[in-house]
Amino acid sequence: MVRADAAVNIKVLQNAMAAHFGFSPTYRRVWMAKQKAVAVIYGDWDESYNELPRWVLGVQLTMPGTVAVLRTCPVRVGGQVDDSQAFRHCKPLVSIDGTHLYGKYGGTLLVAIAQDGNSNILPVAFALVEGENAESWSFFLSHLREHVTPQPGLLVISDRHNGIKAALEAPDGGWLPPAAYRAFCIRHVAANFALTFKEKDARRLLVNAAYAKTEVEFDYWFDILRSENPAMCDWANRIEYSLWTQHCDEGRRFGHMTTNISECVNSILKGVRNLPVCSLVKATYGRLAELFVRKGREAEAQMGTGQQFSQYLVKCIEANLRTARHFTVTVYDRDNSEYTVAETTPTGSFSLGTYRVSLGSKTCDCGYFQALHFPCPHALACCAYSRLTWQPYVHEVYRLSSVFGVYQMGFAPPIPEGFWPPYPGPTVIPDPSMRRAREGRPRSTRIRTNMDEADPNRPKRCGLCRQPGHTRRSCPQAAGPSRTAANQ
Template sequence: MAGTVAVLKTSPVRVGGQLDESRAYFHRLFWTFPPCIEAFRHCKPLISIDGTHLYGKNGGMLLVAIAQDMNSNILLVAFALVEGENAESWSFFLSHLREHVTQQPGLLVISDRHNGIKAALEAPDGGWLPPSAYRAFCIRHVAANFALTFKGKDTRRLLVNTAYAKTEVEFHYWFDILRSEDPAMCDWANRIEYSLWTQHCDEGRRFGHMTTNISECVNSILKGVRNLPVCSLVKATYGRLAELFVRKGREAEAQMGTGQQFSQHLVKCIEANLKTARCFTVTVYDRDNSEFTIAETTPTGSFSLGSYRVSLASQTCDCGYFQALHFPCPHALACCAYSRLT
């Protein structure tokens, strides 16, 4: 396909201690396709990166970059075949990913805590340092590491609940439970910067995404390809992505044909929030700046505050959902209805 990016890196061959310039070993390969590059421009400003083992006779790893659109569709946007996970292989993948696919500023990179990823993202000339890009950890990997030290039945769940908390109040609720189980658990968690693993400190960059989605990608796109030779594997990714783009394109055309201009996922969330928004009493706090206070007439969740401050101008709410998910929470929708905003 015209516009396909493929970067091949080889290693020299030595015979009897002498360099044989007529031959070379396959070392690494990065590739991506034009539709993936174009599609990423319309996805959320975040990327998940991960690696999965290859089962062929030559072994190695397949590194992937995963995006997601506002309709919750996942999309593999770049690939690399490498010898394994290390600083050099991740640097090879991430440098070409940045150059060819993810050129937008302010991106969030979700990954595990592998030292090779850390070294590649923190390289001064890599283009992945703030404010050009930010990093967050996949909570599934963090919880797996946590469970290696703390074996209790519910300890992993408590850490995950702490990470998913969207407000400081909810975070401390779960963190205090964790401390009551074993103070050492909190000491372990405190060794990781909060912005890397907790949702309430991510400044909304995660869009609610706490994992890398690698298992879903393996099942949907990569199933059955990890034992293939190099050329066959690359062709398989092309074929399966082509099929995906055709199917999703037809779905989008059918949706647009019925007059639906917004993503179905977003519409369903807004409709659900509108039903809840009827349970509030709205008071204007500052009309000029579109600030309100919301009082619940019916509890709406486990961490109900009873009263919330909402700013439509800054798109914030005390519940944390507006900031974390980037669409109006029930409290914000109640304010919109009160102000006759549609």
């Protein structure tokens, strides 16, 4: 069962033991047995640490340009030291986050995630560290800046962790404006907000204000928030607007208000977080190779059809064109492409407002043009009125050539273990202090917040197999494989 799914639930294993062998071992005993099974399948937990540097050297031989940085701490005995590249074609932003490891040894996997112009999620950097603190984030972000994201004007989206704050604000880190900018995930901001203010709809009003693309829209939601409780606005005003609102981000977010793309990768890697460290790295490398092959083929197939832009952009433009049929355009400055656009209802009986559009500066009063970097319905109406094509007003990242550029690099298969080069560095062993407690049931290290509350509209899932339609009590896996076979 562990070979089929390394993340198999301990309760499932307990029930399988009871069904097959007629006795029920304790949770701790099954947990320890699972760790031994993982070691048999994927390699010894302790030796895996020393195996990793040689495997990485093998990858660097087959994949020139691969960057891997290994920093170790010296072993202390009795207080004494014992001496025994792709991202440039993506949107200019990265989402960073950390996720816990759940094997024999604890630790944290730090990830930096980007997104291409076709809304594909792309992991660009990983780091295995002891935990989320200032030193770990400084190590990760310094190498991210040096090897992956050296371009100026980059945006980093993250939660409000103090370790991230310290690393990004370091004078020599390269993350200070104008070289780089920081933005907060609004889900984390709203979760912190909800800890203080329990009023109904207060959290929703704050999120609506954050998503507003214009100052007028922001003021509308903020005034409602103020009428509910002035203290809410005082709380929000203590955070710089450019860090959490979209209308003050100068278009750097490309519409990304959360770190959800990082959370998606965390869920994909959930199974490998139970493995020894070297197997974890191997599995991550293999999944990245598979991702590049699949997405590269998709982009190449779309380019073969003669398309110039990503499917995501085409869908957005088609939706905007349908809306733009009900606009009346007036030209104010043809040389500088300055217009006003009057929006009405489909019947033309009611006015929905007038917007100023500048094709030259790629701006519109609605805020969508400058926030998402492709023409909004008002800008498309201006293009149609002046017989201009809308393609020049689209950011380069949405072109299929850019999307294909992300995945044009191929991964080489790692060389077999017998051909790994010798590693001249120190012998690498796990930090004993990172080992999980030997006694008692293992405790989750996740810090639960309001974001962990269940969505009332989401279908309920079984606590064992995580499938909808039944509960833990009626789960087919509750009595092990024998009961499942009988039900079938």
